[in-house]
Amino acid sequence: xxxxxxxxxxxxxxxxxxxxxxxxxxxQTAAEIGRRTGLPxxxxxxxxxxxxxxxLLERDEDRGVRIGMRLWELATRSSHAxxxxxxxxxxxxxxxxxxxxxTQLAILEQDEALFLERLSGPRSGANxxxxxxxxxxxxxxxxxxxxxxxxxxxxxRVLAGRLVPLTRATLVDPxxxxxxxxxxxxxxxxxxxxxxxDVSTGVAVPIRDETGTVxxxxxxxxxxxxxTEFALVELHRAARDTERALGxxx
Amino acid sequence: xxxxxxxxxxxxxxxxxxxxxxxxxxxQTAAEIGRRTGLPxxxxxxxxxxxxxxxLLERDEDRGVRIGMRLWELATRSSHAxxxxxxxxxxxxxxxxxxxxxTQLAILEQDEALFLERLSGPRSGANxxxxxxxxxxxxxxxxxxxxxxxxxxxxxRVLAGRLVPLTRATLVDPxxxxxxxxxxxxxxxxxxxxxxxDVSTGVAVPIRDETGTVxxxxxxxxxxxxxTEFALVELHRAARDTERALGxxx
Numbered sequence: 001x002x003x004x005x006x007x008x009x010x011x012x013x014x015x016x017x018x019x020x021x022x023x024x025x026x027x028q029t030a031a032e033i034g035r036r037t038g039l040p041x042x043x044x045x046x047x048x049x050x051x052x053x054x055x056l057l058e059r060d061e062d063r064g065v066r067i068g069m070r071l072w073e074l075a076t077r078s079s080h081a082x083x084x085x086x087x088x089x090x091x092x093x094x095x096x097x098x099x100x101x102x103t104q105l106a107i108l109e110q111d112e113a114l115f116l117e118r119l120s121g122p123r124s125g126a127n128x129x130x131x132x133x134x135x136x137x138x139x140x141x142x143x144x145x146x147x148x149x150x151x152x153x154x155x156x157r158v159l160a161g162r163l164v165p166l167t168r169a170t171l172v173d174p175x176x177x178x179x180x181x182x183x184x185x186x187x188x189x190x191x192x193x194x195x196x197x198d199v200s201t202g203v204a205v206p207i208r209d210e211t212g213t214v215x216x217x218x219x220x221x222x223x224x225x226x227x228t229e230f231a232l233v234e235l236h237r238a239a240r241d242t243e244r245a246l247g248x249x250x
Numbered sequence: 251x252x253x254x255x256x257x258x259x260x261x262x263x264x265x266x267x268x269x270x271x272x273x274x275x276x277x278q279t280a281a282e283i284g285r286r287t288g289l290p291x292x293x294x295x296x297x298x299x300x301x302x303x304x305x306l307l308e309r310d311e312d313r314g315v316r317i318g319m320r321l322w323e324l325a326t327r328s329s330h331a332x333x334x335x336x337x338x339x340x341x342x343x344x345x346x347x348x349x350x351x352x353t354q355l356a357i358l359e360q361d362e363a364l365f366l367e368r369l370s371g372p373r374s375g376a377n378x379x380x381x382x383x384x385x386x387x388x389x390x391x392x393x394x395x396x397x398x399x400x401x402x403x404x405x406x407r408v409l410a411g412r413l414v415p416l417t418r419a420t421l422v423d424p425x426x427x428x429x430x431x432x433x434x435x436x437x438x439x440x441x442x443x444x445x446x447x448d449v450s451t452g453v454a455v456p457i458r459d460e461t462g463t464v465x466x467x468x469x470x471x472x473x474x475x476x477x478t479e480f481a482l483v484e485l486h487r488a489a490r491d492t493e494r495a496l497g498x499x500x
Contacts, residue, residue: 075325132327
């Protein structure tokens with residue numbers, strides 16, 4: 001529908017506009033959006049104007065625009081993310097209250113771990129994760145769980161790609177990652193000691209649907225060197241309770 | 251841009267498609283979407299196809315489509331809703347843990363109370379609120395707080411509109427609502443005993459920015475007849491702590 005001379009649909013251009021917003025770039029002018037999308041300035045201004053009119057973007061006091069509350073509402077209220085998150089929340093809160101460290105829920109999305117939720121207490125340590133943020137599958141404990149139980153095709157694709165090191169501990173050798181994934185399937189959980197940040201260790205367990213397919217990973221981020229047993233027990237309990245709450249397990 | 255014969259922009263039609271999804275209607279076929287939007291079937295199919303290709307909608311195993319994870323991610327990661335919610339979460343969790351009833355965060359959006367978050371415990375009672383759901387301003391305790399501190403123009407507009415009763419206790423007489431709002435401004439909190447559901451009482455307090463403008467309402471839903479003092483104290487503490495966390499108060 002309504003394709004441009006270059007053949008991309010209006011929907012594509014709209015997504016390109018939305019993609020210029022990031023967790024650290026929440027307000028932009030239409031001119032900046034034009035530059036970042038590579039769209040002609042007049043096109044960028046027109047799309048921004050339409051999005052503002054529809055309430056998907058909101059104007060600032062200045063000339064800036066930001067993601068509108070209406071877009072958040074439309075995207076959230078009937079999303080699969082919300083259902084999973086709502087089912088998991090009471091049990092994530094229990095983990096957070098007992099372990100007193102960052103507690104996180106992630107799913108597989110476009111070959112990365114997408115974080116649906118993160119709970120943090122006043123005493124929680126360092127943590128790079130953000131809600132609606134992503135981390136590489138080979139480096140984060142959540143990502144490793146999702147990768148360990150993913151289908152072979154996805155696993156091969158990720159391992160054939162570039163495995164970026166985030167610290168000196170991150171596994172970047174495909175065969176080392178393969179051994180790690182086999183270990184995760186045997187143990188039923190993943191440890192990522194210092195893979196993302198030197199100072200912390202991620203610990204993650206899978207959440208499964210009624211067929212046993214892994215649909216999400218539940219994790220905590222502990223200060224490096226902390227014993228992990230207590231957190232693991234709490235994570236496993238929370239995963240089982242979530243599966244029960246979703247009707248996937250009796 | 252790319253207007254249809256009836257003059258609505260592609261963005262408008264796209265929003266109309268997204269608006270057909272609701273918390274209880276999370277999967278639809280393109281044909282159903284066409285019927286519900288009133289768009290010609292071929293147009294609806296084309297828009298749905300474009301949205302699926304861009305990842306904003308996802309296809310089901312059957313012929314259904316649902317809101318895509320990508321849309322949730324784009325809408326959430328740089329949203330104002332997320333920042334307010336993240337700042338409030340630790341204090342909402344404290345309220346929920348101590349009061350053991352539904353704890354909620356709402357903002358004013360298009361003359362309604364839009365709920366950004368809801369925390370519930372295993373023992374919490376009845377509650378109609380949903381994340382990304384809405385309630386009328388005159389009926390919910392959150393809505394009454396937002397209305398009490400809203401500008402006069404918005405207040406007049408809402409009071410001039412139809413004040414729908416949800417129970418026999420809901421205030422529907424504009425002058426009764428005006429008296430209620432004055433009372434809320436004097437007390438600094440709102441009570442909504444049985445206004446939304448007979449069995450419950452909402453209690454809400456405002457969250458303010460650095461200029462003193464009310465930007466959100468924090469509330470709990472108690473079983474009707476429960477003493478409200480303890481919940482109110484916890485809500486006020488949580489509101490102050492949120493304002494501090496956001497840098498709005500020292």
